Amino acid sequence: METDGDVALDIIITNVVCVFRTRCHLNLRTIALEGTNVIYKRDVGKVLMKLRKPRITASIWSSGKIICTGATSEEEAKLGARRLARCLQKLGFQVKFTDFKVVNVLAVCTMPFEIRLPEFTKRNRPIASYEPELHPAASYRIKHLKATLQIFSTGSVTVTGPNIKCVATAVEEIYPLVFDSRKEIL
Numbered sequence: 001m002e003t004d005g006d007v008a009l010d011i012i013i014t015n016v017v018c019v020f021r022t023r024c025h026l027n028l029r030t031i032a033l034e035g036t037n038v039i040y041k042r043d044v045g046k047v048l049m050k051l052r053k054p055r056i057t058a059s060i061w062s063s064g065k066i067i068c069t070g071a072t073s074e075e076e077a078k079l080g081a082r083r084l085a086r087c088l089q090k091l092g093f094q095v096k097f098t099d100f101k102v103v104n105v106l107a108v109c110t111m112p113f114e115i116r117l118p119e120f121t122k123r124n125r126p127i128a129s130y131e132p133e134l135h136p137a138a139s140y141r142i143k144h145l146k147a148t149l150q151i152f153s154t155g156s157v158t159v160t161g162p163n164i165k166c167v168a169t170a171v172e173e174i175y176p177l178v179f180d181s182r183k184e185i186l
Contacts, residue, residue, distance in 0.1 A: 011168060011171055015069060015071070015106040016073060017106075018071070020066055020097060020099055021098050022088065022098075025064060026060060026088065026093055027062070028045070030092075031049070032047055035047075038050075046059050048060075051083055051084060055070055055071075056071050056081075057070050058080075058081075058084050082097055102163055103162065104160065105161050106160050108158055111175070112155070113155055114154060114182065116182070117138045120138055120181035121138050124140065137158070138151045145161060145169055146162050147159060151174070151178060157174065
């Protein structure tokens with residue numbers, strides 16, 4: 001297996017977190033009483049609203065800020081956020097869908113080999129850290145992409161980044177580094 005050759009790695013996006021504003025004050029009590037699939041967290045000062053399609057969960061604050069989690073693509077996150085804004089409009093609020101932004105993407109990728117984590121960490125010492133007593137994965141941070149990778153000895157890599165493009169670039173950057181530290185098959 002060569003590092004130069006094209007290797008197709010499946011990057012599975014497990015969660016996309018997005019944020020948007022409604023540009024109006026929201027009465028959480030009204031949402032809790034009249035809305036569907038809602039949980040009113042009075043002690044925290046927010047309402048959780050779940051949509052079935054796309055499958056997302058939204059945290060709604062009275063200021064009009066809404067955080068949506070659970071989508072599996074940026075398009076699905078935007079569709080879910082717009083659908084949520086429409087639900088709030090139907091409850092009688094003057095909602096304007098503004099300031100939509102994808103803030104976090106979580107993805108999982110499996111390398112076609114196992115990785116020697118102590119060796120990988122020694123080769124990439126300032127950026128990589130591995131504390132087997134605290135966590136079974138080596139942590140690798142790519143500052144210019146704002147991405148964090150959790151690399152497990154099984155070859156599984158969990159990537160957290162600001163958008164899907166950064167996550168894909170992070171996996172492309174990490175592949176040659178983990179390839180050098182792969183476990184040889186006897």
